[in-house]
Amino acid sequence: MTPPASTPLPVTDFLKIPEGGEPYLEGQKCKACGAVFLGARGVCSKCGARGQIEAVRLSDRGTLYVYSIVHRSFPGVAVPYVSAVVDLEGGGTVKGNLIGIAPDPAKIRMGMPVRVVFRDALGRKDKEGNSYLSYFFEPA
Amino acid sequence: MSDVYVVGVDMIKFGRFPEKTVPQIGAQAALLALDDAGLRIQQMEALYCGNLYQANAMVGQRILQEIGQTGIPVVNTANACATGATAFREAWMAVKAGVYDLVLAVGVEQMGKGLLGGGGGGGGIPKEGLLGSGTMPAVFAEAGMEHSRKYGTTFEQFAKVSVKNHHHSTMNPKAMYQLETPLEMVMNAEMIAYPNTKLMCSVNVDGSASAVLASEQKAKELGLMKRAVRVRASVLTSDPWQERDLVLPDVNTCTRLAAKKAYETAGVGPEDIDLIELHDCFATAEILHYENLFLCKDGEAGRMIDEGATALGGKIPVNVSGGLLSKGHPLGATGIANIYEVSTHLRGEAGKRQVPNARLGLTHVIGLGSACGIHVLERVS
Ligand SMILES: [Zn+2]
Numbered sequence A: 001m002t003p004p005a006s007t008p009l010p011v012t013d014f015l016k017i018p019e020g021g022e023p024y025l026e027g028q029k030c031k032a033c034g035a036v037f038l039g040a041r042g043v044c045s046k047c048g049a050r051g052q053i054e055a056v057r058l059s060d061r062g063t064l065y066v067y068s069i070v071h072r073s074f075p076g077v078a079v080p081y082v083s084a085v086v087d088l089e090g091g092g093t094v095k096g097n098l099i100g101i102a103p104d105p106a107k108i109r110m111g112m113p114v115r116v117v118f119r120d121a122l123g124r125k126d127k128e129g130n131s132y133l134s135y136f137f138e139p140a
Numbered sequence B: 001m002s003d004v005y006v007v008g009v010d011m012i013k014f015g016r017f018p019e020k021t022v023p024q025i026g027a028q029a030a031l032l033a034l035d036d037a038g039l040r041i042q043q044m045e046a047l048y049c050g051n052l053y054q055a056n057a058m059v060g061q062r063i064l065q066e067i068g069q070t071g072i073p074v075v076n077t078a079n080a081c082a083t084g085a086t087a088f089r090e091a092w093m094a095v096k097a098g099v100y101d102l103v104l105a106v107g108v109e110q111m112g113k114g115l116l117g118g119g120g121g122g123g124g125i126p127k128e129g130l131l132g133s134g135t136m137p138a139v140f141a142e143a144g145m146e147h148s149r150k151y152g153t154t155f156e157q158f159a160k161v162s163v164k165n166h167h168h169s170t171m172n173p174k175a176m177y178q179l180e181t182p183l184e185m186v187m188n189a190e191m192i193a194y195p196n197t198k199l200m201c202s203v204n205v206d207g208s209a210s211a212v213l214a215s216e217q218k219a220k221e222l223g224l225m226k227r228a229v230r231v232r233a234s235v236l237t238s239d240p241w242q243e244r245d246l247v248l249p250d251v252n253t254c255t256r257l258a259a260k261k262a263y264e265t266a267g268v269g270p271e272d273i274d275l276i277e278l279h280d281c282f283a284t285a286e287i288l289h290y291e292n293l294f295l296c297k298d299g300e301a302g303r304m305i306d307e308g309a310t311a312l313g314g315k316i317p318v319n320v321s322g323g324l325l326s327k328g329h330p331l332g333a334t335g336i337a338n339i340y341e342v343s344t345h346l347r348g349e350a351g352k353r354q355v356p357n358a359r360l361g362l363t364h365v366i367g368l369g370s371a372c373g374i375h376v377l378e379r380v381s
Helices: B022-037 B059-067 B083-096 B136-151 B155-169 B183-188 B216-221 B251-266 B283-292 B301-307 B331-346
Strands: A024-030 A053-057 A061-070 A081-088 A093-098 A113-125 A131-139 B004-011 B047-050 B074-077 B102-109 B191-194 B207-215 B229-238 B275-277 B360-367 B371-379
Touching: A061 A093, A061 B136, A081 A113, A081 B136, A093 A113, B004 B022, B004 B083, B004 B216, B004 B331, B022 B059, B022 B102, B022 B207, B047 B059, B047 B083, B047 B331, B059 B074, B059 B102, B074 B083, B083 B102, B083 B207, B083 B229, B083 B331, B083 B360, B083 B371, B102 B331, B136 B191, B136 B283, B136 B301, B155 B183, B155 B283, B155 B301, B207 B216, B207 B331, B229 B251, B229 B331, B251 B283, B251 B360, B251 B371, B275 B331, B283 B301, B331 B360, B331 B371
Parallel strands: A093 A131, B047 B074, B047 B102, B275 B360
Antiparallel strands: A024 A053, A061 A081, A061 A113, A061 B191, A081 A093, A113 A131, B004 B207, B004 B229, B102 B207, B229 B371, B360 B371
């Protein structure tokens, strides 16, 4: 068994942790039509253009598009929490937990500005004992 | 090309049958549909089987082991919650193309309890509750909140869908539940994923439904036209590209695409339809589909539920079977169970929940990922 990595691993492949730099979310943008995706691909799923996809750094600012307050989940998942769909400035839509706000529909406003923050993945570790860095949304 | 007719159709009472195998459950509906038509398996020229959770296990062939192995071609389909509708459509297409005159379609599922979706997959650590939620109640809650965002639709309006559909199911002996659920009960039930409470989530049940389809010539030859139901349109779509589709599955665009095509093919408009069975996998979803099926203008779905327009006795009754919310939602069976419900009304055999003088009906399912299946059915005599 390999020993745990000394620094946290990214929770998903579109979270980038540059050496000596700040973490960020990475999107894939089609040079032909401007569509922005999460996750690498060779062909644009909007326009079908080939070889036109380039990696772009997504903004850490955005607005809350929609959300749900999750009260029932799988064993071991802390509830309630806010599952949020966020439109990032300049393109890209990402889902994640909205933190720093009461899980209460009276408090959460769709359209509210949020920022992307990077934190430890709620203490979750993989089989090798590796820690992970995750992203969250916070009211801006 | 001649029209295609449903000449036999039935479903089992939905429930939980852990002691049975999937083929055994499917075989029950197949036999019921054959009996409904007064036909035998030896007369069927092909079998189209819809099942999701055992998609790699030759369920159609194993159903034939239960009801008669005649050597006919079997096609097994899987298309998420549109699986049953897809099997029915494949059967319809084969008859429409003139390849066969008489075929059988079966949809079947064995579910087990618990949350669907959110399993994640991939390596690393579990993502559920870390990168938001992938559970179905949350996904459809978010889809509903998009409607709230645009039009101010309220928790109470979503909840009213569940009150209506549970009420309808008290008149359907084949529904999983026959229980009234008043508004306070729905709204005060355990919150699963706001705004969907437990009573606003479809019921995971086991079930099966089946239909016998015939060409016009064959239906006449067999003397089955009296109770036959004509298929006026059979449409299947997938989700066209939409900017948020990857994180907020878009159940709207593929439904609108399918609905337009279905009305156009059938040569009718939404105002001509007498009843609808649509995909109320969650109460939030039903509201969206009033607009997606053009039953009202965008933004008016909340008012439709408030005014009772979609209740039995209203302008356009929706989910008089009790819907997925109360009849239950055995994924692969749902599409054909919807066809059973609408056909039963068109035949005037729906008992207490009968929509009076029903002539045209529409069925709709959505398989997330996504597939939308719509059928328009018409009374013949
Ligand atoms: Zn493109």
